[in-house]
Amino acid sequence: MNSVSIDQAPDGDLADRIESYRQTAPAVRKDIIEMVYAAQSGHPGGSLSAVEVLLWLYNEELNVDPANPDDPDRDRLVYSKGHACPVLYALLARYDFIDCDPNEEFRRLGGELPGHSSPKVPGVEFPSGSLGQGLSYANGQALGADYDDDDFDVYTILGDGEVQEGNIWEAAMSAGEKELDVVAIVDRNKKQNDLPVAETMEIDPLAEKFEAFRWDTWEVDGHDFGEIAAAFEEINATDGPRLLIANTVKGHPIDFMEAQPNGYHAGAITDEELDEAMEELGYNAADTEVDQ
Amino acid sequence: MSEKISTRNGFGNGLLREAEEREDFIVMDADLAKSTRGGWFRDELPERWINVGISEQDLFATAAGIAETGHPVFANTFAIFSERGFEQVRQQIARPKQNVTVVGSHAGVITGEDGPSAQTIEDISAYRGLPNLRVISPADAVEANALVTALADDDEPAYLRLARESIPVIHDAEEYEPEIGKGEVLRDGSDVTLMAHGAMVHVVQEAAEILAEDGIDARVINMSTIKPLDEALVVESAEQTGAVLTAEDHNVIGGLGSAVAEVLAEQRPTPMKRVGIEDEFGTSGNGLDLYEYYGFTGDAIAEQAKELLA
Numbered sequence A: 001m002n003s004v005s006i007d008q009a010p011d012g013d014l015a016d017r018i019e020s021y022r023q024t025a026p027a028v029r030k031d032i033i034e035m036v037y038a039a040q041s042g043h044p045g046g047s048l049s050a051v052e053v054l055l056w057l058y059n060e061e062l063n064v065d066p067a068n069p070d071d072p073d074r075d076r077l078v079y080s081k082g083h084a085c086p087v088l089y090a091l092l093a094r095y096d097f098i099d100c101d102p103n104e105e106f107r108r109l110g111g112e113l114p115g116h117s118s119p120k121v122p123g124v125e126f127p128s129g130s131l132g133q134g135l136s137y138a139n140g141q142a143l144g145a146d147y148d149d150d151d152f153d154v155y156t157i158l159g160d161g162e163v164q165e166g167n168i169w170e171a172a173m174s175a176g177e178k179e180l181d182v183v184a185i186v187d188r189n190k191k192q193n194d195l196p197v198a199e200t201m202e203i204d205p206l207a208e209k210f211e212a213f214r215w216d217t218w219e220v221d222g223h224d225f226g227e228i229a230a231a232f233e234e235i236n237a238t239d240g241p242r243l244l245i246a247n248t249v250k251g252h253p254i255d256f257m258e259a260q261p262n263g264y265h266a267g268a269i270t271d272e273e274l275d276e277a278m279e280e281l282g283y284n285a286a287d288t289e290v291d292q
Numbered sequence B: 001m002s003e004k005i006s007t008r009n010g011f012g013n014g015l016l017r018e019a020e021e022r023e024d025f026i027v028m029d030a031d032l033a034k035s036t037r038g039g040w041f042r043d044e045l046p047e048r049w050i051n052v053g054i055s056e057q058d059l060f061a062t063a064a065g066i067a068e069t070g071h072p073v074f075a076n077t078f079a080i081f082s083e084r085g086f087e088q089v090r091q092q093i094a095r096p097k098q099n100v101t102v103v104g105s106h107a108g109v110i111t112g113e114d115g116p117s118a119q120t121i122e123d124i125s126a127y128r129g130l131p132n133l134r135v136i137s138p139a140d141a142v143e144a145n146a147l148v149t150a151l152a153d154d155d156e157p158a159y160l161r162l163a164r165e166s167i168p169v170i171h172d173a174e175e176y177e178p179e180i181g182k183g184e185v186l187r188d189g190s191d192v193t194l195m196a197h198g199a200m201v202h203v204v205q206e207a208a209e210i211l212a213e214d215g216i217d218a219r220v221i222n223m224s225t226i227k228p229l230d231e232a233l234v235v236e237s238a239e240q241t242g243a244v245l246t247a248e249d250h251n252v253i254g255g256l257g258s259a260v261a262e263v264l265a266e267q268r269p270t271p272m273k274r275v276g277i278e279d280e281f282g283t284s285g286n287g288l289d290l291y292e293y294y295g296f297t298g299d300a301i302a303e304q305a306k307e308l309l310a
Helices: A014-039 A051-061 A086-094 A134-148 A166-178 A206-212 A225-235 A271-280 B007-019 B038-044 B056-068 B079-094 B123-128 B141-153 B200-213 B231-241 B256-267 B287-293 B298-309
Strands: A076-079 A154-159 A182-188 A216-221 A242-247 B026-029 B049-051 B073-078 B100-105 B134-136 B158-161 B184-187 B192-196 B218-222 B225-227 B244-251 B272-277
Touching (some): A014 A086, A014 A271, A051 A154, A051 A182, A134 A154, A166 B056, A206 A216, A225 A242, B007 B038, B038 B049, B056 B079, B056 B100, B079 B100, B123 B225, B123 B244, B192 B256, B218 B231, B244 B298, B272 B298
Parallel strands (some): A076 A154, A154 A182, B026 B073, B100 B158, B192 B218, B192 B244
Antiparallel strands (some): B134 B225
16 A cells, blocks of 8 residues: 555544545536536546546556656656547546646636646656557556666556456566556446446456456456445555446446436536536536636 | 678677676567577576567567666667657657667678568658667677667657668777767778768778779768767768768658758758669668679779769
8 A cells, every 4th residue: 555645635543534535526526527518528427437446446446746846756646548538638627637727728828727627747657548559558667667766656547448458468467477566447438538437348348358368357346435435445465457337338427428328428518418417516507617 | 801790799798798788788589689689688698678579569668668777778679660660669669768679680681581561761750850869770789789788778759760781890909999970081082972871881992992093082971870970970971972872771752862852952952862762662682792783882882873973
């Protein structure tokens, strides 16, 4: 278990901390929706599905320091599904890695927050946006840690459509064969750019595939902090390549996003959709911090 | 005739030499260590050598992750198969400027008998289009050896193009120091400039000797750094000699010839001839026989130079 450097990480017992995260999650989702609305482009669906996993990682697992985001001893979070970066930017802003206003900067010419997550942004580890490459990169960081006897941990978050990429399986084979200390989390939101994963190129049985590549696997409801906590208690008690399948809902919990065949993968959020999303998240339309 | 050594052997010896100086760099291969000479490093320093099997995408993205932790990486495979991981090179190595050298061994038709599947004639064209990535094709084993130090030291990404075949050594190992980004004038001359990289450098040296017999005074430049191109030397040589011939074991599209033409078209329009593969795939055969077949000989290039001057 790591020491966590995020200043705002809550104290208290696990139940209290989980309650804190539950209360924070809608605010993160509000940030995501507003960021994509303000930019009139971006990827909200796969950002909304990854909120709980990322909240857990930043608050409970990652030893990262906003004041020293390039610390060589930091834990690495390789966010491989970097098209869905609004959630990452929302948390980096919340935890003071970045001090700009994402609603002003995201996807803008000259802005500080590129359309796909990039290491030019403080706290972003990995140049993403092209799928399938993050697991290999995480493997490389684990190999570097091995070579230097460093004890930082390496995590990567993959999309479920992303595991259709051949590079993922090269990397899965490599991590298994070399017994690398990496934790891969698949945001299993079951929808991809065009259609549901099952109607595009089914990836199940995903756990069994990774197990065949010599990984240990866990599977949880990726919106349930209790299940995420229980899985990480076991994940942290072992080593080697570890896969957590986080079963999520793309666009969660906003009905009109969930209802789309691709879970509102990408697009320009309309004024009406912004209002509806705010209401579903428990906010009044007037609570939005973006100009309409 | 001078000693003949392949640039891949020079590179392999360079890795071993540099390993005596520093402990930080890592060498990677993808099941071709025997051929890339990464295997020589593996045999001496197995703890600093990583094999990812036949998986070039994994090779380059993993290399980038290792480099992020502070270790320069030489990631080796055949030049043609490096293209299999082209986008990983783009996204993970070139964009964030990781200290990874993409080592492409067995480049060009000189690769020989394996034929067109193994003979990349487009790698320079492809890699030259990537911002931040230097493209370097050493002229002999001495240069390839010395480049290992320069590339490990300078914290920038590069594509290092090597060849399989033994070729004449043109540099004095005791005195030679590589300068990435600078062309090397091997022979001064005033009538025509012959520029080449890799195994073609010694060929244009031969061409210059043949031209001299006919009273044509050719300047010979080893333009081993194709990117960033030594534009000043290109323009100066064009001004001083009035004609430029490029020669390379690569498609005439996108290689050194294109790079030189781009510079001269904008800065100093000059009569030019691009000698290379005429936009076709290679063919099987002994590598040196293929050089005869494609006109990559001193005699054939001397004739091309005369036509350029006619």
